[in-house]
Amino acid sequence: MAGKQKMMKGCIAFILLLSLLFQAGCAFKDIDKRVFVLGFGIDPSEKMRNGFRVTLKLAKQVGDIKQSTSPPYLYISHDAESVAEAIHEMETRVDKVLDFGHSKIIVIHKELLTKDLDTFMDFFTRRGDIQMISYVAVADKTAEEIISFEPTTEAPASIALYNYFDNTGTESPFVVTTFLFEFRREVLGEGLDTIMPIIGTDEENHDFVIDKSIILKRGAPPVELTPEETKYFNSLMNKAYGFSYKIKEDDLIMILNFDEIRMNYKILLNDGDPRIDMKITKVGVVGESNKRLNSKKLEKYNKIAGKEIGKTVTDLLIKLQENNVDPFGFGLRYRATRLSRKGLDKEWEKRIYPDIKFNVKVNIELKSTGAVE
Amino acid sequence: MNRFLIYLILINTLTNMVSITPRILIAGGNTGTVLGMAFAISTGIVLTYFLVILFSRFPGQGLPEILKAYTPKWFAVPVLLFMAAAWYVAGLFTLMIYTFIILRFLTPEMSIYTIVLTFALVVTYGVLMATRNIIYMSEVIFILVVPFIVFVQMKGYLDPSLNWDYIRIALMQVNQLPDYGAFTSSLFIVIGTANLVIFNRAFTTLKKPTLKGMAILTVAFMYILATTYLLPIGFGGFDSLENALYPWIMTSDSIRMKFGVVERIVFIFIGSFLALGVVSMIIHWHVSIHLFSSVFQLKRLKWKSYNLTLPLFIVFFWIVAMTLTKRMTVEGLYRTVEMYDDFVLPAMLILLVGSLLLAKKGASSKWRENKK
Secondary structure (H helix, E strand, C coil): CHHHHHHHHHHHHHHHHHHHHHHCCCCCCCHHHEEEEEEEEEEECCCCCCCEEEEEEEECCCCCHHHCCCCCEEEEEEEECCHHHHHHHHHCCCCCEEECCCCCEEEEEHHHHHCCCHHHHHHHHHCCCCCCCCEEEEECCCHHHHHCCCCCCCCCCCCHHHHHHCCCCCCCCCCCCCEHHHHHHHHHCCCCCEEEEEEEECCCCCCEEEEEEEEECCCCCCEEECHHHHHHHHHHHCCCCCCEEEEEECCEEEEEEEEEEEEEEEEECCCCCCEEEEEEEEEEEEEEECCCCCHHHHHHHHHHHHHHHHHHHHHHHHHHHHCCCCCCCHHHHHHHCCCCCCCHHHHHHHHHHHHCEEEEEEEEEEEECCCCC | CCHHHHHHHHHHHHHCCCCCHHHHHHHCHHHCHHHHHHHHHHHHHHHHHHHHHHHHCCCCCCHHHHHHHHCCHHHHHHHHHHHHHHHHHHHHHHHHHHHHHHHHHHCCCCCHHHHHHHHHHHHHHHHCCCHHHHHHHHHHHHHHHHHHHHHHHHHHHHCCCCCHHHHHHHHHHHHCCCCHHHHHHHHHHHCHHHHHHHHCCCCCCCCCCCHHHHHHHHHHHHHHHHHHHHHHHHHHCCCCCCCCCCHHHHHHHHCECCCCCCCECHHHHHHHHHHHHHHHHHHHHHHHHHHHHHHCCCCCCEECCEECHHHHHHHHHHHHHHHHHHHCCHHHHHHHHHHHHHHHHHHHHHHHHHHHHHHHHHHHHHHHHHHC
C-alpha cells in the first residue's frame, strides 16, 4: 500500500513538472514588445469642452545608449473626454503595449485642481499596475510642457524629474513630495489638505524650478505658497533640513543651518482662548554672518533667531487659517484625540479653526558659530 | 503547547491579512470595528484554550473517529458533512481571492483557468500528503516567509508617510457598539485551532495549553489583527479606504523601499502571501477531503489496490473551484465571505464545541460501562 502511494505521488509530481512545459509560452509580452510610460501629464483640453489632454513620456527601446542616434524619449499627446479614453486611443498610435508599471510621476495642470478631481484621478488609483508611490505634482505652465521638458542636467536614459522627489538625488526643503496614495487619502478624507509641489522651468528654459507648492482643498480655490513658506512648512512637517535660514536683527545678518528639526503641537480648547500651542526645536550652526560673532553669546543669538523664526511660522499659520486650508492636519489631530461622534470634523472646520489662536514657541539650539567665530 | 499547533493557527491568521477580511473590517470602521476585534480576540483565545483541552482528551484521533466512537450515527454524519463543506469553502475563498489578486496585479493577461489550474495542481499535491508531512511543510514555509512579511510591516510602521493621526481616529471609534461583521471575520482569523478536527490525528501527545503558548498566541493575534486593520488606514486614510477592494495590496504598494532591489515592495509582499495562501489552502482542503472521505468511503472504487475515493473528491473540488471562480465577481465573493463569516462560522464553532462535549460525555459513560 505504502509503495503504491509513493508511486502515485511520483506520478503527480511528474505531471506537475510536465505542466511546466505549458507555462513556457508565458502570458507576458516580451520586453521588446513593450514601451514604458515614464510619466503622465494632464491638461484641460483646448479642442474639447470638459475634455483632457493627456501627454505621456515614453522610453524608447535602444540596444545601447551610447550608440543611439536619437533622444531616448518620445512624447505623445491626445485629447479625449476622459483620461482612460485618451490612453486607449493612444494605444492605437504606438506599435507596442503601453506599460504603466514603471511610471512614477503624474503632473496636473493648475486649472484642473478646481475641477472635479475624481474624474481624472480615478484612472490612476483604479488601475492595479500604476504605483501608489507615484509622485503627484502641479505644473506651473502646462503639464505637457513640464512632462516633455528635458533639462540640461538630464543625463541620457535617466529622468531628471524623478530625482527631485525621491530623496536620492537632490534633497531640498523647497521641494515637497506628494505620493499618489497620500493624494488619494487626503483628497478623499477630511481634516488634512493635500500639499503638492509646483514644477516650473527657469526663464532660459535650462532647468526645472521646483520651489513653490500649492494646497488643495476639495471645493475651494487652491492656495499657493511662496518658496519661503514652502520651506518653512516642509521643514516643520517633513523634517526637511539642510538649507539656510536668514536672520536679521538691527545690522546683524546671520545665516543659520539646521540639521535637526522637531515640531509638536497641542490643541488646547478649554484652557483660556482656544489655541494651538506649537513647540519647535531646531538644532544647527551659524553658516554665515556679516559680523564677527562671539561664541559665548550663542544664547543671545538663539533668542534672536527663535523670535524671528517664530514670527515667520505664525505668519504662515495665519495665512493658512485665513484661506481656510489645513495642510498641517490640525483638524485630523482634533478628530484623532477625541472620542468619535457625528460631525466632529465639521465642528472643527466651521466653528473652531477659523478663530483659533496660534502660540508658536521656537527653541533654537545653536551648537557653534561654525569653524570660525 | 505544541509548536506545530501554533504554526497551524498563525498561518490561518496571516493568510487572511490580504484577503477579504481587511475590507470587512474597514467597512465596519465607523461602527465599532475596534471593539469587534477586541471581542474576537478574547473569544478566540478562550475557544482555542477549550478546543485544545477537548482535543487533547482524544490523542491521535480526528473528529470523525471521535464522533463515530462516541456519538450516534445520525448525529455524526450530518455534522461531519457540514464541517467538510465549511472547510472546503474556506479553502475556496482563499483560492478565489488569490486568483483575483494575481489576475489584477501580476498577470492581467493570463487566463483565469490557467491560474486556478496552477493553484489546483500545487494544492492537490499538498492535500494528498500525509497529515504529519503537511504540518512539517507548514513549519518550513512559515519560517521562510514570515521574515519577509514582518520586514514589510516594519517598513510600513517606520515609514514617515504613515500618518498616525488616521490610526488614532480609527482607534477613537472605541465608543461605538461592536460591529458583528467585524467580530465574526476577526474570529475567523483567530480560530485556526479548529483545524485540529483532522490535524489532531498527527498530535498523538497534544499537550495542555500552557501559559507561555497562550501568551504567544494572544500577542500574535493582537499584533496581526491590529496590523491588518490599522496599517492600511494609516496609509490610505480613514474616510477614503471604504471603496478600496484590496486595502492591503494598496498599502504594500504605498510602502517605498528607497534603496531596495525593487522600489515597489508590493511584489515581495504578494509573493510571500502567495506561499502562505497555498499552505492555507492545502490545510483547509486536506481537512475537508478527509472529513468527506470519513463519510463516503467507496470501497469498490479501486484501481489495483489503490482506493480512488480521494482522487475522485479532488477532481470534484477542482471542477467546483473552476466553475465558481470563473463566475464569481469580486463583489459577489465579498458578500459570500461576509455571509460565511456571519452565519456559517458561528454555527460551525458551536457545533464543533458541542459535539466534542457530547463525545466527551459519551466517552466517560462508555468508560464507566467498560469498568463494570
